[in-house]
């Protein structure tokens with residue numbers, strides 16, 4: 001069973017054609033969308049208005065979900081609500097850069113996923129002045145867990161630290 005797929009598939013044949021009719025929909029889906037240091041889900045709620053237009057479908061509304069992050073400096077984890085304004089056009093023509101539409105069913109999963117993941121930071125930081133982990137012992141410098149060291153250098157954490165700061 002594919003989680004979170006069916007709720008995104010919306011029948012739209014009544015909206016296309018002359019006149020460009022409009023309809024409101026609600027999507028409640030289970031999602032599990034992962035980035036390197038964040039994951040989106042498990043619940044996603046969308047209140048959207050669909051409007052048929054010449055050659056396509058205009059989709060607008062608000063999407064709400066949750067994201068769990070790991071700080072890219074100190075690796076602490078936290079969750080937050082994600083709320084975005086969504087506006088996208090699905091086209092009946094074969095635009096390679098656009099979202100396709102087959103005229104019967106609009107699959108909103110990909111455009112919604114793209115918009116939500118775009119709103120998630122690539123390098124999530126727990127707070128602007130996060131001090132990260134000690135390069136020598138791996139202690140969390142925010143909590144003073146590191147006793148301090150005379151020399152840092154060839155510890156395995158030094159290269160790890162560089163990785164996260166780059």
Ligand SMILES: [Zn+2]
Pocket residue numbers: 071072073074075076125126127130131132
């Ligand atoms: Zn942090």
Ligand SMILES: [Zn+2]
Pocket residue numbers: 134135136137138139146147148149
């Ligand atoms: Zn240390």
